[in-house]
Amino acid sequence: ETGVTQTPRHLVMGMTNKKSLKCEQHLGHNAMYWYKQSAKKPLELMFVYSLEERVENNSVPSRFSPECPNSSHLFLHLHTLQPEDSALYLCASSQVPDREKEKLFFGSGTQLSVL
Amino acid sequence: QKEVEQDPGPLSVPEGAIVSLNCTYSNSAFQYFMWYRQYSRKGPELLMYTYSSGNKEDGRFTAQVDKSSKYISLFIRDSQPSDSATYLCAIYTGNQFYFGTGTSLTVIP
Numbered sequence: 001e002t003g004v005t006q007t008p009r010h011l012v013m014g015m016t017n018k019k020s021l022k023c024e025q026h027l028g029h030n031a032m033y034w035y036k037q038s039a040k041k042p043l044e045l046m047f048v049y050s051l052e053e054r055v056e057n058n059s060v061p062s063r064f065s066p067e068c069p070n071s072s073h074l075f076l077h078l079h080t081l082q083p084e085d086s087a088l089y090l091c092a093s094s095q096v097p098d099r100e101k102e103k104l105f106f107g108s109g110t111q112l113s114v115l
Numbered sequence: 116q117k118e119v120e121q122d123p124g125p126l127s128v129p130e131g132a133i134v135s136l137n138c139t140y141s142n143s144a145f146q147y148f149m150w151y152r153q154y155s156r157k158g159p160e161l162l163m164y165t166y167s168s169g170n171k172e173d174g175r176f177t178a179q180v181d182k183s184s185k186y187i188s189l190f191i192r193d194s195q196p197s198d199s200a201t202y203l204c205a206i207y208t209g210n211q212f213y214f215g216t217g218t219s220l221t222v223i224p
Contacts, residue, residue, distance in 0.1 A: 004158070040123060043159075043203070043214040090158050103149075104205075104212060106158035 003027065006091050006107035014115055015081060021110045023074040023091030031096045032074040033104065034066060037088040049074065050096055081114045088112070118142065121204055121215025130224050134191040138204035138215045141185070147207035148180050150189045153217065154200045162202075163189065194222045 004025045013019050025032060031050040035043045048055040049068040056066075063085075065077040074091055088111050092104040121138045128134055136150075147166045151159035163178040165171045171178045179188040187206075191198055199222050204215040 006158075040216055042117075042119065042216050043212075045212070092158075103161055103164065104159075106151075106160065108156070108158045111156075 004091055004093055004105055004107035006089075006110055008110060009108065010111045010113075012113045012115065013078070013081065015083075017081075018077070018079040020078065021076040021089055021091075021112075023076075023107055025072055025074075025091075025093040025105070025107075027093055027095075027105060029093035029095045029105070030071050031094045032068060032071070033092040033094075034074065034076050035090040035092060035106075037090055037109070043090070046076075078112075081112075083114050086112055086114045118213040119204060119206055119215045122218055123216050125219040125221065127221045127223060128194055130194060130196060130222055132194050132222070134189075134194050134198070134220060134222075136189040136191075136202050136204075136218050136220070138187050139185055140187070140206055140213075142208070143182065143185060145185075145206045145208055147209075148178070148187050149205040149207070150176075150178055151203040151205060151214075152200045153203060159203055196222045196224050198222050 007022045033048050034046040037043050045057055046060045047066040063080050067075040088109045090109045091107040094104050119140050149164040150162045152162045153159040165178050165180055168180050168182045175192045177190040201217040201219045203217045206213045
């Protein structure tokens with residue numbers, strides 16, 4: 001396995017379900033990110049884990065909960081989602097701090113549909 | 116005002132055409148500029164990056180930055196059907212990334 005791997009690729013869930021998205025990076029990076037991609041909108045940063053510190057976008061609802069057990073693995077726990085949460089959820093990694101920090105490497109994403 | 120503005124298209128061109136994709140940005144202090152390519156059902160992949168004004172060339176792709184106008188461009192020469200994708204411009208400020216909305220490109224054989 002190389003790069004950034006995300007599972008599952010597709011997820012359909014009801015508003016009362018609990019599910020988790022998984023991300024694993026094989027690049028030796030020390031920072032991992034969750035982004036939300038909706039149609040005709042810029043990528044929205046949700047959470048960052050960098051050097052074991054968590055930074056979050058304060059506008060992200062509490063029904064999204066990240067977990068980063070180590071520098072290679074990242075989870076996004078989902079519960080009681082709303083239909084407007086349907087989107088492509090992208091995981092990314094980078095190496096900080098140095099010039100390479102400006103390079104994000106993305107996974108293929110999880111296409112989430114909330115019914 | 117958004118940090119990065121990008122025309123969403125869609126853009127449709129015949130094979131072999133020269134494609135020009137553009138973004139404007141708001142803050143003259145921004146230093147690092149990137150272009151990502153995103154195929155359908157895939158994540159974005161880094162295509163080009165630069166941290167200065169001027170041109171950077173890689174094969175059929177040229178990234179151009181004009182800091183005086185706060186304008187960045189990606190040119191694709193001899194476009195191929197395999198170039199059909201969404202292209203995202205991105206800017207790194209030193210501690211945060213800002214992305215454009217993406218321009219959808221279709222190259223018709």
